[in-house]
Amino acid sequence: AQSVTQPDIHITVSEGASLELRCNYSYGATPYLFWYVQSPGQGLQLLLKYFSGDTLVQGIKGFEAEFKRSQSSFNLRKPSVHWSDAAEYFCAVGARYNFNKFYFGSGTKLNVKP
């Protein structure tokens, strides 16, 4: 069965510091992988997605993620965090045979210290 684990429930970083949010997935084959961000009162906004090819994926707002098949991971990174990045981040996996049925992790809430 497919599943997504985000081990960190809360993370606090200082503005300007680097960020890495962890995501591990369980899936029998190479999945489609996504990172979404959710701000309070907002819907989910897609940051980036991985389907195939280059394992380092660039997204919006300066985010990137790296797919590591051997570790079943798809960690999200940003070199310098801005206060506006404070939000909740969700990793999701979609099956190649059933793309629109996403499985989401439980999320990581990011706080940014001034």
Place this chain on the structure above:
Amino acid sequence: DAGVTQSPTHLIKTRGQQVTLRCSPKSGHDTVSWYQQALGQGPQFIFQYYEEEERQRGNFPDRFSGHQFPNYSSELNVNALLLGDSALYLCASSLAITPKETQYFGPGTRLLVL
């Protein structure tokens, strides 16, 4: 171009009642998926509609039902509400049930069951 819209934004019901939530997809999108996001959790897939038919369903009881109209808008109905149905209900739209189509999420309807 309007994105995904949902109504109402908030709703309060009592146990045993029935509720209907509405979703208008992004312009040009023909597929609508519904997700339930309980507090502190990631979204969970309820079901997906395409061509006015339910195409996929997650692990939700039959109390959860839906409909898609010819203009691609959709409704989610929940009967015999339970306290545990309190959650944020998210609608997502995409173009056809094909791989690599990005899902766009609405802001959600927050349902509180008392």
